[in-house]
Amino acid sequence: MQKKYAILIFSKPPIPGLVKTRLTIERGGGFTQEQAAQFFKRSLWDVTELAMWCMDDLEALNREEREADPSAPERSYDLFISTTPEKNVALMKETIEEIGQWPREIHYMYDRGATFDDHFDMAFQEIFDQGYEAIVSIGADIPTLPRAHVTQAFQWLIYFAEVLGTPGFVQAPCQECGTSLVGFNFDTPINHQGIYYNMTGRPALDGYVEKLVEEGIPNAYLAPVADVDEVEDLAHCLSCARALRTASEYQTGIYVPICSDGGIVHDYHMTLALAMGADFLMLGRYFARFDESPTNKVMVNGAYMKEYWGEGSNRARNWQRYDLGGSAKLSFEEGVDSYVTYAGPLRDNVEASLYKVKSTMCNVGVTNIPDLQKNAKLTLVSSVSIVEGGYHDVTLRSSSPVK
Numbered sequence: 001m002q003k004k005y006a007i008l009i010f011s012k013p014p015i016p017g018l019v020k021t022r023l024t025i026e027r028g029g030g031f032t033q034e035q036a037a038q039f040f041k042r043s044l045w046d047v048t049e050l051a052m053w054c055m056d057d058l059e060a061l062n063r064e065e066r067e068a069d070p071s072a073p074e075r076s077y078d079l080f081i082s083t084t085p086e087k088n089v090a091l092m093k094e095t096i097e098e099i100g101q102w103p104r105e106i107h108y109m110y111d112r113g114a115t116f117d118d119h120f121d122m123a124f125q126e127i128f129d130q131g132y133e134a135i136v137s138i139g140a141d142i143p144t145l146p147r148a149h150v151t152q153a154f155q156w157l158i159y160f161a162e163v164l165g166t167p168g169f170v171q172a173p174c175q176e177c178g179t180s181l182v183g184f185n186f187d188t189p190i191n192h193q194g195i196y197y198n199m200t201g202r203p204a205l206d207g208y209v210e211k212l213v214e215e216g217i218p219n220a221y222l223a224p225v226a227d228v229d230e231v232e233d234l235a236h237c238l239s240c241a242r243a244l245r246t247a248s249e250y251q252t253g254i255y256v257p258i259c260s261d262g263g264i265v266h267d268y269h270m271t272l273a274l275a276m277g278a279d280f281l282m283l284g285r286y287f288a289r290f291d292e293s294p295t296n297k298v299m300v301n302g303a304y305m306k307e308y309w310g311e312g313s314n315r316a317r318n319w320q321r322y323d324l325g326g327s328a329k330l331s332f333e334e335g336v337d338s339y340v341t342y343a344g345p346l347r348d349n350v351e352a353s354l355y356k357v358k359s360t361m362c363n364v365g366v367t368n369i370p371d372l373q374k375n376a377k378l379t380l381v382s383s384v385s386i387v388e389g390g391y392h393d394v395t396l397r398s399s400s401p402v403k
Helices: 033-068 086-099 116-128 147-162 204-215 231-247 267-275 284-288 346-364 369-375 383-389
Strands: 002-010 074-083 106-110 132-139 169-173 179-185 219-221 297-300 303-309 337-341
Touching: 002 033, 002 116, 002 147, 033 074, 033 086, 033 132, 033 147, 074 086, 074 116, 086 106, 116 132, 132 147, 147 169, 147 179, 147 219, 169 204, 179 204, 267 346, 267 369, 284 303, 346 369
Parallel strands: 002 074, 002 132, 074 106, 169 219
Antiparallel strands: 132 179, 169 179, 297 303, 303 337
16 A cells, blocks of 8 residues: 655745845845845755655655555655745746755645635645645745654654544644644645634634644644744854754764765675665766666777776866866866776676675675674685685686587
């Protein structure tokens, strides 16, 4: 069984004079309109990146869930960004993609209706109509939102639906009793009318609580997270950022992926890199040998070869990565421009390489990479030991003449 879940970000496009105007000089703040728009753009990028990490976290938790219980549903997560009006969808997409390719697809939509209450109701319904089980909405101006908030929000909604057997609701307020995070299941009997647009000045937090009590909806409350609307909010955000940076030296548990960046020649090098803690491997030389590589296959000294060059070579001219600036050229050539032995189709070779990695893991007595990294021990041996450890003093049948 497969179940889909969605993260929804509401955001105006970061146009000067349209966003964060209370931070501008004209409204008593310290930013120009352009600076306020740039601040908001970077906050939007931060929140978008946060959503990407959260989806990875949630899907990793689901894999653990399915390993423990194969009957558990397979859960997937998608990101939606809703902007206003419809004509700004292209501008929002351009803004998000300005910093490069994101690791996941982002779905874009536009706000419908006359009020923010309508925007919420119609956006949630549009996504639910696509078969999603639950939605968690977060603001684009909350750069200090913890990843755990989003993860816990979905965990609560799954708990309400699958353990209690009834749809639920989850929220985290901002510092002014508005909302930093709101989420509920597709069949939760609630709407947003009167929450954000009302004539009494009632905070959104109180509005939601009244609806929850009236309908008897199971709900979860997460700790408040400040958004950034006023100068005081920005000062608070900066103080939190400084505190986080100071604590990061001592507060462990933050996942930073490690790349084995180059140098892999033989299949066993992959296992060594994984054993030493690599989360992923750079395999340019490895993949350059195959049919699927776009480089030319040439005959060199009677053998088929494939062209291969590194990023630091003159041929690649990736001077932005390997030079300190000053001119659009390499100060010296670091990468290689060479040939590698042609190896045929990718599928057959990758399958063989994976079998070798798995075989070595079995020899170590582990069945997964985390255990390999924990239990493997690297021992320096002599070249004679390597020879003695393989076949020797025999003639292989494959090289013997058949009579």
